[in-house]
Amino acid sequence: xxxxxxxxxxxxxxxxxxLMIGVKISNTTPSLFAQTGANAMWLMPSISLVxxxxxxxLLYYLLKKYEDKNLVELLxxxxxxxxxxxxxxxxxxxxxxxxxxxxxxxxxQLKLLYFPDSPTPFVFFILFAIAFYGAKRxxxxxGSASYIFLFYIKASVLLLAVLIFRETITxxxxxxxxxxxxxxxxxxxxxxxxFSDVFLLTMAYTSFDSSKKFRLGVLSGFAFVFIEMxxxxxxxxxxxxxxxxxxxxxxxxxxxxxxxxxxFFTNIETFFMIFWLFAAFIKYMIYLYFISWIFGAVFNIKxxxxxxxxxxxxxIVAGMVPENAVINELVFKSSFMNxxxxxxxxxxxxxxxxxxxxxxxxx
Amino acid sequence: xxxxxKKNAEANKQVPLSRNLExxxxxxxxxxxxxxxxxxxxxxxxxxxxxxxxxxFFYSSIVNSTKIHEGIIRPLLEAKGENLPSIxxxxxIKELTDFDSIIDDINSGNVVLLLEDSKTAYxxxxxxxxxxxxxxxxxxxxxxxxxEAFTESLNVNISLVRKRFHDKQLIAEAKPVGNRSKLDVTxxxxxxxxxxxxxxxxxxxxxxLSVDNVRNIExxxxxxxxxxxxxxxxLLYTERPDRAASYLEDGYIVLMMENSSACLVLPVTxxxxxxxxxxxxxxxxxxxxxxIIRLLAFLISLLVSGVYVAVTNYHSEMxxxxxxxxxxSARERVPFPVVFEVLLMEISFELIREAGLRxxxxxxxxxxxxxxxxxxQAAVEANIVSPIVVIVVALSGLSSFxxxxxxxxxxxxxxxxxxIFAASFFGMLSLTGAFLLWVMYLASLRSFGVPFxxxxxxxxxxxxxxxxxxxxxxxxxxxxxxxxxxxxxxx
Numbered sequence: 099x100x101x102x103x104x105x106x107x108x109x110x111x112x113x114x115x116x117l118m119i120g121v122k123i124s125n126t127t128p129s130l131f132a133q134t135g136a137n138a139m140w141l142m143p144s145i146s147l148v149x150x151x152x153x154x155x156l157l158y159y160l161l162k163k164y165e166d167k168n169l170v171e172l173l174x175x176x177x178x179x180x181x182x183x184x185x186x187x188x189x190x191x192x193x194x195x196x197x198x199x200x201x202x203x204x205x206x207q208l209k210l211l212y213f214p215d216s217p218t219p220f221v222f223f224i225l226f227a228i229a230f231y232g233a234k235r236x237x238x239x240x241g242s243a244s245y246i247f248l249f250y251i252k253a254s255v256l257l258l259a260v261l262i263f264r265e266t267i268t269x270x271x272x273x274x275x276x277x278x279x280x281x282x283x284x285x286x287x288x289x290x291x292x293f294s295d296v297f298l299l300t301m302a303y304t305s306f307d308s309s310k311k312f313r314l315g316v317l318s319g320f321a322f323v324f325i326e327m328x329x330x331x332x333x334x335x336x337x338x339x340x341x342x343x344x345x346x347x348x349x350x351x352x353x354x355x356x357x358x359x360x361x362f363f364t365n366i367e368t369f370f371m372i373f374w375l376f377a378a379f380i381k382y383m384i385y386l387y388f389i390s391w392i393f394g395a396v397f398n399i400k401x402x403x404x405x406x407x408x409x410x411x412x413x414i415v416a417g418m419v420p421e422n423a424v425i426n427e428l429v430f431k432s433s434f435m436n437x438x439x440x441x442x443x444x445x446x447x448x449x450x451x452x453x454x455x456x457x458x459x460x461x
Numbered sequence: 462x463x464x465x466x467k468k469n470a471e472a473n474k475q476v477p478l479s480r481n482l483e484x485x486x487x488x489x490x491x492x493x494x495x496x497x498x499x500x501x502x503x504x505x506x507x508x509x510x511x512x513x514x515x516x517x518f519f520y521s522s523i524v525n526s527t528k529i530h531e532g533i534i535r536p537l538l539e540a541k542g543e544n545l546p547s548i549x550x551x552x553x554i555k556e557l558t559d560f561d562s563i564i565d566d567i568n569s570g571n572v573v574l575l576l577e578d579s580k581t582a583y584x585x586x587x588x589x590x591x592x593x594x595x596x597x598x599x600x601x602x603x604x605x606x607x608x609e610a611f612t613e614s615l616n617v618n619i620s621l622v623r624k625r626f627h628d629k630q631l632i633a634e635a636k637p638v639g640n641r642s643k644l645d646v647t648x649x650x651x652x653x654x655x656x657x658x659x660x661x662x663x664x665x666x667x668x669x670l671s672v673d674n675v676r677n678i679e680x681x682x683x684x685x686x687x688x689x690x691x692x693x694x695x696l697l698y699t700e701r702p703d704r705a706a707s708y709l710e711d712g713y714i715v716l717m718m719e720n721s722s723a724c725l726v727l728p729v730t731x732x733x734x735x736x737x738x739x740x741x742x743x744x745x746x747x748x749x750x751x752x753i754i755r756l757l758a759f760l761i762s763l764l765v766s767g768v769y770v771a772v773t774n775y776h777s778e779m780x781x782x783x784x785x786x787x788x789x790s791a792r793e794r795v796p797f798p799v800v801f802e803v804l805l806m807e808i809s810f811e812l813i814r815e816a817g818l819r820x821x822x823x824x825x826x827x828x829x830x831x832x833x834x835x836x837x838q839a840a841v842e843a844n845i846v847s848p849i850v851v852i853v854v855a856l857s858g859l860s861s862f863x864x865x866x867x868x869x870x871x872x873x874x875x876x877x878x879x880x881i882f883a884a885s886f887f888g889m890l891s892l893t894g895a896f897l898l899w900v901m902y903l904a905s906l907r908s909f910g911v912p913f914x915x916x917x918x919x920x921x922x923x924x925x926x927x928x929x930x931x932x933x934x935x936x937x938x939x940x941x942x943x944x945x946x947x948x949x950x951x952x
Contacts, residue, residue, distance in 0.1 A: 105912060105915075105918075105919030106919070107919060107920060109918075109920065110918070110919070208890060212775070212776070212888070212889070212890070213775070213887070213888070213890070216887075221887075221890070224887055224890060224891060224894070225890075228891075228894035228897070228898060231898050232897065232898060232901050235901050235902070235904075235905045236905065238905070238919075239901050239904045239905040240901070241918075242901075242904040242905075242912075242914060242918035242919060243897065243900060243901045243904055243918075245918045246900060246904065246914070246917060246918050247897070247900075362781050363781060364781065365778050365779050365781075366779070367779075368772070368776045368778075368779040368889060369779070371889060372889055372893050375889070375890065375893040375894070376893060376897055379893070379894060379897050380897070
């Protein structure tokens, strides 16, 4: 009993969800939002949240009703083995492609900003090699590492926010709806899949100490990261203004290059890069682990950890498909995020309807 | 030949004593090769109380001869009485019936008495193994702390612990280890606090040992640890009895053996290696200040060389211009790449360290002069290294001494080299990755089932004595990660 109990508590869930969604603040996602949102893009996460939140809550409600089931088991239980497996496999594909696209995006950021002379596949390889070794250590270790590093990562981000504050001009958020309310709402709704990681984490529903702690951790982390995201998008808007914000490719790194600590330490972007890297590594560890897990669950492979290596490899291969960074970001990532949004909004509703019709919810 | 000898030893085990004294004597003398063994002694006496012959067998080198004379021989010659136990004046007397136990007892410093016309032998403890006196701790120095250290005698060590912790539940359980030379491993724990699962685990490991001889705690540590190849030790080695006592009180288990001037504490976490006992003796602020310094030293020692390599090679824009110019001008005449330079200095520092440890005492000052000259002056003047690298390496070397525990010290010294290699490979990208993986490795470890970074993560109900400690009055709980039977120690 001593050795078998799970060491994952709500704080680990809290840390994991914050790191998974939180890194999206610091990658190219904000510039994607800024293409249509311009100086009003800080409102877009709220719109996305409104769109996705009912589905999230519905899924967590279903998980609570069907006790002791993780995401794939729930799908199979509600929709039957075949349809459930198809949906789960779709989930696997979606997250795999997301991992590949975002991995490429990270690689390009690293390469452009810090290693301009290194070949892209090589940087990609290092990123995924480290993520692979971390993922191999297992979910509990990943959870612990997320929690241990969370404080330092967030402290560095807070420092950045404090340092950039004098550069911001609050009036830059006006006009409040940027290019207009309609495009803002449509684009915000389309990109609701920015929060898709909340669905991925439900795979670990039964691996935690108790499902109550899991729900508490994930949902409070979700709330935290939403506020953080809105706040940071707000900072971007007020720092860059409407006519330059959609031209900034890496807003976070741009901020780190703006700030300085006194006259002596003027180039401190590498300092922030360290913590950004910690977060990125941990995110890919979680991704690799969960993708292999879903795949293992779909194809009834109990020992799924050996799958992490091939998926890391195929992640690199798939990530190298887009010709260059611009196509990867503006074509692949943008349209893929739009494509998967209906799926994430829809499938919990489908689950709920089927469960309702089958009468399972009355138990 | 070898196997035959072993078989004979096996066969001896269940041989009982006979009534015939002569026969017993011959057999025993043969067992101990008395004609070759100079210190194997025999003495024959005719006892006054029974008018029968009694033979004494012992190793003269490991017994106290005054005790034998005053407590055994004189009473036998002079006193009258019912039976033998009522005559002998010494405290511990034991009845034996077979040769196996007789052999064990003689080996551990008892005198064995064989009686005429009797199938029972008596064994009296008169052991007097020579050992050092109690001295000051040599490796775990402290200013504000008791100055006693363990010494190479089990009895003295147990007494030092019992002196600090008066509790009838404090158990000193003995477990014999070794097939050829049997030595007791003493497991100390507080019976109504310790976690039974861990205790059982330790007992099992000791039972499963199948070696001829385990001489001391230092080798025992390697026999019972879970991961011999790991970079981190899973048992804490300490020479301070006050430290052992405080761990016992918290529900940990302490292993002791004859011949070791230290004990092993288990299960351990990272924090046991990081803390020093003096942190708890110093007042709240002072103790935590010294912990901050130690954490700083820990990080500097691990990372400063790696960061220097990474920053100068890959992220030179990070260095403020004036400092960058200073570094560049210092490196101007140095022909080697930075990595090579740093490695060269790190390795020579390790050389000085190793040589300084092994050098005979009278030569000690020499190594200091040579080391200081080589590192400080000559290498710089010969343009082999730049002065700034000397500073970096000296800093990391100095800081490593602040991590006093020898196991953790080795861990960070080896890890430092890994980090230098990682940093030279892809700058901060690979260094960050290596550091993350290293921390994750620590997080994934378990020492006797206890997560290595607990209670930081995973968390347990405890006083959260990690980097900082609380005010001593507010420490209500024992460390929850080892699951003590009695979690609350106060209030």
